[in-house]
Amino acid sequence: MNPFTFARAQDALDAVRLGAVPGSRYLGGGTNLVDLMRETVERPAQLVDVSGLSHTIEERPDGSFLVGAAVKNTALAEHQAVRVRFPMLARAIASGASGQIRNMASVAGNMLQRTRCSYFYDHEGAHCNKRNPGEGCDAIEGVHRMHAVLGASSACIATHPSDMCVALAALDAVVHLQGIDGARQVPFTDFHLLPEDHPERETVLRPGELVTAIALPALAFGANSTYRKVRDRASYAFALVSVAAALEIKDGVVTDVRLALGGVAHKPWRALTLEQMLRGQPASATHFEAAARAEMADAQPLRDNAFKIPLAQRTIVAVLDGLATVRS
Amino acid sequence: MPNTITINGNAVALPDDPRVSLLDFLREHLHLTGTKKGCDQGACGACTVLLDGEQRILSCLALAVQYQGRAITSVEGLAHEGELHPLQQSFIEHDGFQCGYCTPGQLCSALGMEAELRRGVPSYVTQDMASESVAFSEEEVRERMSGNLCRCGAYNGIVAAVTEHHVHLHGAAQAREAS
Numbered sequence: 248m249n250p251f252t253f254a255r256a257q258d259a260l261d262a263v264r265l266g267a268v269p270g271s272r273y274l275g276g277g278t279n280l281v282d283l284m285r286e287t288v289e290r291p292a293q294l295v296d297v298s299g300l301s302h303t304i305e306e307r308p309d310g311s312f313l314v315g316a317a318v319k320n321t322a323l324a325e326h327q328a329v330r331v332r333f334p335m336l337a338r339a340i341a342s343g344a345s346g347q348i349r350n351m352a353s354v355a356g357n358m359l360q361r362t363r364c365s366y367f368y369d370h371e372g373a374h375c376n377k378r379n380p381g382e383g384c385d386a387i388e389g390v391h392r393m394h395a396v397l398g399a400s401s402a403c404i405a406t407h408p409s410d411m412c413v414a415l416a417a418l419d420a421v422v423h424l425q426g427i428d429g430a431r432q433v434p435f436t437d438f439h440l441l442p443e444d445h446p447e448r449e450t451v452l453r454p455g456e457l458v459t460a461i462a463l464p465a466l467a468f469g470a471n472s473t474y475r476k477v478r479d480r481a482s483y484a485f486a487l488v489s490v491a492a493a494l495e496i497k498d499g500v501v502t503d504v505r506l507a508l509g510g511v512a513h514k515p516w517r518a519l520t521l522e523q524m525l526r527g528q529p530a531s532a533t534h535f536e537a538a539a540r541a542e543m544a545d546a547q548p549l550r551d552n553a554f555k556i557p558l559a560q561r562t563i564v565a566v567l568d569g570l571a572t573v574r575s
Numbered sequence: 576m577p578n579t580i581t582i583n584g585n586a587v588a589l590p591d592d593p594r595v596s597l598l599d600f601l602r603e604h605l606h607l608t609g610t611k612k613g614c615d616q617g618a619c620g621a622c623t624v625l626l627d628g629e630q631r632i633l634s635c636l637a638l639a640v641q642y643q644g645r646a647i648t649s650v651e652g653l654a655h656e657g658e659l660h661p662l663q664q665s666f667i668e669h670d671g672f673q674c675g676y677c678t679p680g681q682l683c684s685a686l687g688m689e690a691e692l693r694r695g696v697p698s699y700v701t702q703d704m705a706s707e708s709v710a711f712s713e714e715e716v717r718e719r720m721s722g723n724l725c726r727c728g729a730y731n732g733i734v735a736a737v738t739e740h741h742v743h744l745h746g747a748a749q750a751r752e753a754s
Contacts, residue, residue, distance in 0.1 A: 253593035253640050278636045282595070282616050294593070296641055325696045327707065334704035342699040345722020346688060347623055347633045470705075482699070482721035 248284050249279070253298045259425045259459050261496040265295045266455040267427050273297045273457060275317065275356030278348050283361060288378060293463075298353060300458060304329065310465030313423075314365035316355035316458045318413065321346075333463065335472035335491045339414035345483050358412055358422075358438070359450065362405035362513075363485060365390065376402045379397035387549065393485065394493035396546040396555045397494050397512040403446030403551065405484040406441060406510055408485050409467060413509035414474055415461065416517045417491040423460040426453055435461070468495035468503060471573060475566050476509070477558060490561045494530070494570040499526045506567075511546075511559055518542045521563070530571045532564060539563040576644045582607070584650035585653030589640055597642060598622045598634035601649055609650035609679045610634060613724070620723035623680035623687070624649045631687025633722075650679035653686075662686060662740045673727035681723050685737045688719045689744065711741055 256262035266273060275278060277298075283289035301315025306328050314323060323329060324340035340349065343357075366373035366385045369477030374383040386394055386404050394404040420435035428529075439450055452458075466472075473491035478484040489509035495502045504525050508516040521542040528534045539560040546556045579586045582605060590600055598615070601607045601624070613621030615635045622635040625648040634647075653660040655663070662682055664669070672678045695708050700718045709715060716734050725733065 249594065274638075274641065276636075277638060277641065277752045278617060278633070281636045281638060285615070294638075298641065321691070321696060326693065327705075330697060331624075331705045337697055337700060337704045341697055341701070345620065346619060346719055347631045347684065347692065348617060348688070349637075350626070350630050351632050351636065372604050422691070476699070527641050 249287060249290045251284075251291050252293045253296065254293060254385045256300065259300060259457060261424075262295055262297050262300065262457050263425055263427050263455055266294055266457060271295050271455070273355075275320070275353035276348075276351035277312045277356075278344070278352045279356065279360040286366060286368055286370070287504075288361075297355075297457065300376060301364060310467075312463040314354055314461045314463065314477070314526065316353060316423075316460055318354045320344075320349040320357060323411075324349070329463075332469060333414070333418060333466070333469045333472060335424075335474045335493060336411070336414040336463075336470075339410040339474040339476075339489075339491055342486075343410040354411070355463055357409050358415075358458065358461075360408060361449070363408050364394070364405040367405060377442075380445065380447045389551045390551075392551045393487065393510075394549060394552055395512050395570070396548055396552055396559075397508075397516055397543075398441040399513065400442045400444065402444055403442035403513065405442070405446065405513055407512065407514050408472065409515065410440070410476060410486065410489060410509060412515045413489055413507045414491040415463075416515035417472075417493065417505040417507035418466060418469070419464055419505070421462040421464070422458060423462060424452070424456050425459045426456040430459070432462070432574075436515075436517050440512045442453065449513075466493060466505070469493055471495065472505070473540070473566060473570060475562060477562055487563050488555055490559075490562045490566045492563075492570060493566060496530045496571060499529055501528055501530050503549055504567075506563065508542075508559060508563075511555055516542070518563075520544075525567075530567075532568055534570075535564045535567040536560070578643060579645070580639065580642050581646040583648060584646075589643055593638055593640045595634055595639050597624070597637035597639045600639040601634060601647075606634040607649050607651050611676055611679055613677070613680075618724075619677070619680075620684055621677050621680040621724065625683050625687055629687055629690035631684050646754075648683070650682055653682060660686075661743055662736070665736040665739045665743070666733070669735040669739060670729065670732040672725075672729050672732070676722060677725045677727075681720070681725070681733055684720060684723045685733075685740070688716075689741065691719070692741075707752065709729075711738075713738070 272291035305313040476489040492506040521538040524538040611621040613619035
């Protein structure tokens with residue numbers, strides 16, 4: 248690990264003042280950043296510890312929530328009202344990593360974790376445009392069974408590893424940010440970027456900008472939601488494909504739906520095509536299958552990950568079928 | 576706040592170098608070698624310790640300086656006045672280990688898991704996320720302990736030991752209900 252200085256932020260403004268120093272990185276639970284620093288993939292000159300910042304989960308009368316950026320993953324999944332209103336979020340968090348890591352990891356850190364692409368990690372032996380822009384991508388011709396089938400580019404085929412973020416994308420969360428020049432809010436689905444020609448740019452965060460909170464808007468049918476994760480082993484593994492979905496049905500017709508996919512793209516993939524197709528349609532397996540096919544129509548398989556396309560379609564249908572059965 | 580951390584009840588000075596992980600601090604600085612370094616990258620759980628009494632964390636991914644003023648319990652802090660912790664005794668009785676390398680992490684993790692169950696923290700296999708309590712079951716134990724690998728494969732013994740300890744704490748009724 249390279250040497251660095253360590254500073255503890257007292258509040259968000261203190262953090263952005265400290266974070267304005269070039270080479271600074273914010274430290275949440277450290278579960279990803281400390282590992283990357285040990286591998287010298289990340290080499291910050293200063294760590295600004297923001298794990299002491301807002302730990303509050305504020306439930307508002309309208310059914311929305313404001314979740315402090317430093318809230319631990321376990322605390323969010325454990326929150327009784329979150330579990331009742333957004334079971335997909337609690338289940339997504341519970342599916343990620345291990346009990347120990349969920350106790351350490353913060354909400355903002357979960358959002359800002361880096362891809363687990365092994366070529367990104369292998370800074371001595373592999374080429375990676377995300378780690379070293381312009382040097383090429385060894386994953387495209389390499390071991391890429393876990394990699395993206397949607398929204399990838401010739402520069403990068405990495406996936407975003409988070410489960411929690413898939414639920415946040417489906418729930419239309421809003422990211423609250425604090426910069427040195429003021430605060431702003433960004434829709435969660437606009438927060439992460441597709442790789443295009445610049446996979447080193449992963450979010451819309453400006454230099455030194457800090458995530459301070461996540462807002463979860465009320466969703467009347469959020470209670471009829473779930474998260475399903477398909478992986479190589481039953482637990483403690485990254486997703487091959489995952490689905491976060493909420494479904495509202497009236498008289499056998501889909502009146503509203505939210506769905507996002509994990510494990511398939513550089514960012515949590517909000518399935519807007521599928522959602523648009525399903526609204527107003529009968530809640531039947533035939534319609535679920537047609538919408539799932541349409542959502543995956545632009546998928547671009549690599550040599551060894553084409554299985555993700557039918558797997559995603561089947562998982563979508565299984566999840567929607569399950570939610571439709573519970574409701575009817 | 577003084578520049579100290581409490582380890583098994585004793586306040587000790589934190590390292591000057593912020594690069595020192597909590598794991599290396601325990602093992603190399605304090606010579607508490609019960610906590611094990613397996614992968615040093617958060618994949619195996621051998622380095623699990625308890626934070627502030629009952630929160631299980633991975634000491635390999637923790638920078639010691641980040642835990643200033645906090646209390647850490649390592650496996651050395653589990654026994655009390657020469658008596659093994661009941662969970663340690665259960666591990667012996669149920670052959671919850673072979674080589675023993677993962678055991679300190681398994682023990683701390685299982686104690687943290689027990690606290691999470693008590694609070695009603697749901698897991699991925701919990702049927703009803705909205706339920707305020709979680710029914711104890713083998714499936715829950717296996718899911719919740721998945722962050723602790725055992726290369727000897729002593730998992731059946733570990734599950735038996737953790738189950739016995741749970742019964743010891745809560746009585747047999749709940750465990751029977753789950754089986």
